[in-house]
Amino acid sequence: MGGKIPMxxxxxxxxxxxxxxxxxxxxxxxxxxxxxxxxxxxxxxLVSEEGGEGPRLSCCVAASDGSRTRSLVDSDPDPAxxxxxxxxxxxxxxxxxxxxxxxxxxxxxALAEARVPIxxxxxxxxxxxxxxxxxxxxxxxxxxxxxxxxPGERSAESG
Amino acid sequence: MDDKKLIxxxxxxxxxxxxxxxxxxxxxxxxxxxxxxxxxxxxxxQERPHLIILDVMMPNKNGYQxxxxxxxxxxxxxxxxxxxxxxxxxxxxxxxxxxxxKTALADEFIPKPIDLDNLMExxxxxxx
Numbered sequence: 525m526g527g528k529i530p531m532x533x534x535x536x537x538x539x540x541x542x543x544x545x546x547x548x549x550x551x552x553x554x555x556x557x558x559x560x561x562x563x564x565x566x567x568x569x570l571v572s573e574e575g576g577e578g579p580r581l582s583c584c585v586a587a588s589d590g591s592r593t594r595s596l597v598d599s600d601p602d603p604a605x606x607x608x609x610x611x612x613x614x615x616x617x618x619x620x621x622x623x624x625x626x627x628x629x630x631x632x633x634a635l636a637e638a639r640v641p642i643x644x645x646x647x648x649x650x651x652x653x654x655x656x657x658x659x660x661x662x663x664x665x666x667x668x669x670x671x672x673x674x675p676g677e678r679s680a681e682s683g
Numbered sequence: 684m685d686d687k688k689l690i691x692x693x694x695x696x697x698x699x700x701x702x703x704x705x706x707x708x709x710x711x712x713x714x715x716x717x718x719x720x721x722x723x724x725x726x727x728x729q730e731r732p733h734l735i736i737l738d739v740m741m742p743n744k745n746g747y748q749x750x751x752x753x754x755x756x757x758x759x760x761x762x763x764x765x766x767x768x769x770x771x772x773x774x775x776x777x778x779x780x781x782x783x784x785k786t787a788l789a790d791e792f793i794p795k796p797i798d799l800d801n802l803m804e805x806x807x808x809x810x811x
Contacts, residue, residue, distance in 0.1 A: 533697065533718045619697035650701035675722065 528673040529627055534665065535651070537615035539658050540568060541590030542643060545597060547605040548578035555605065556581060559596045565589045568615060569653065571644045582644055584655060587612055613643065614658035618668060619651040628652060630671045638667035688810045689713045691732035693723040693749070694767065695741045699797075703736060706799050707806070720744025724752075727759060734763040734809055736802070737789070754788035763809045764789040767797060 545556050560567065568584040585593050590611055597607040621627055631652060635642055640663055644655040656664055668674075690712045692703045697718065704714040715730050717723040721743045726732070735753075739746040746766055753759045766789035791805050 532716065535695065535697070535718075617697070620701065648698045650697040 528671055529624075529630065530673045531618050531620070531627075532675065533619055534668060534672075534674050535615075535617045535619075536661050536665065537568065537584075539587035539612040540584040540614060540655075541587050541593065542582065542584050542610040542613035542655060543593055543597070544580065544582045544608045544610075545605065546578065546580045546607075547602070550578070550602065550605060552579050552581050555600060555602070556597070560585075560593065563592060563596060565593055565596075569644070569646060569655065571646065584613055584615060610643070612658035613655055614661045615653055615655055616661055616664045616668070617651040617653040618672060621647050621650065621652040623647075627672075631668065634667040634671050635664060638663050640664050640667065687711055687713045688733040689715060689730060690806065690810075691715045691717065691723065691726050691730070691735045693717045693720070693726075693735060693741070693746070694738035695719055696738075699738075703797075703799070703802070706803060710803060710807075712806070712810075720746065720749045723749050727753065727762070731759075732762065734765065734806060736765045736767065736806075738767045740769055750789050763791075765791045765793060765802070765805055765809075768792050768794050 545552055547555060565585055566589070568586070571582040573580040573582075590609060594607070594609055597605070618627070618631065628647075631654070632642075632645075635654065635656070640656050640660045642654050642656060646653055654664065690707050692700050692707070692714060693716075694700050694703075695718050700716050700718065704716060707714050715726050715732060717726050719741050723735070723737065724744075727735070737746045737749060750764050750766060753762060753764065790809065793802055793805070
């Protein structure tokens with residue numbers, strides 16, 4: 525087994541709200557995303573799933589935008605649309621991923637061993653980001669520090 | 684000796700750092716990266732870049748502070764600084780918007796979201 529993988533950094537988000545919307549037969553782009561844009565609510569992360577029952581979107585918004593997001597969803601008269609909100613959620617990102625499956629595997633194993641539930645994860649141009657409970661962010665960080673080497677001073681919560 | 688110019692890219696968003704770095708490398712520049720103001724100063728002292736692309740909104744030490752300190756230090760004041768400023772109405776509630784970017788001593792200001800082609804033109808102008 526090799527040593528720790530050197531990383532350039534880790535970012536931890538402030539409190540977020542995780543929103544999941546499910547709308548059988550509906551259009552979540554016009555029925556959910558457009559209202560968010562019109563209300564200038566920033567999405568920190570967006571996961572789209574297409575299953576046999578229809579599309580499902582999950583996203584994170586700032587905790588301070590949680591109630592506005594809930595109001596937008598609740599204001600839709602279509603009873604088929606279902607939404608769930610989970611608060612507070614948190615994001616932890618390590619970088620750079622460099623398309624490394626080893627990094628992904630180690631990160632997943634570290635979180636599993638620390639019994640940190642993962643609600644979603646994604647890779648982007650540089651980062652590998654996990655959506656977890658906000659109050660488990662420090663546990664996740666400790667778990668990552670067991671298998672990754674981060675620079676001396678970790679970045680504070682970044683928006 | 685490698686005569687490629689060294690550009691330091693500083694932003695707390697690793698994806699933006701990567702995007703700018705890839706573009707710079709494709710234009711034959713060397714790139715160094717930092718993700719907050721303290722890391723930026725470490726890189727500046729160790730590597731003495733030709734030009735710094737510096738975000739304003741960062742943890743630990745923001746871009747205005749780094750730029751002010753750099754421009755007041757005779758050892759480093761000749762390094763070109765391109766400051767990435769947030770669009771005012773998108774961040775109205777942050778403390779960063781209470782500082783006036785125009786009073787900072789940066790050589791250039793570029794609003795976010797960044798036009799990469801415009802950024803490259805500016806980098807080329809200052810590294811000729």
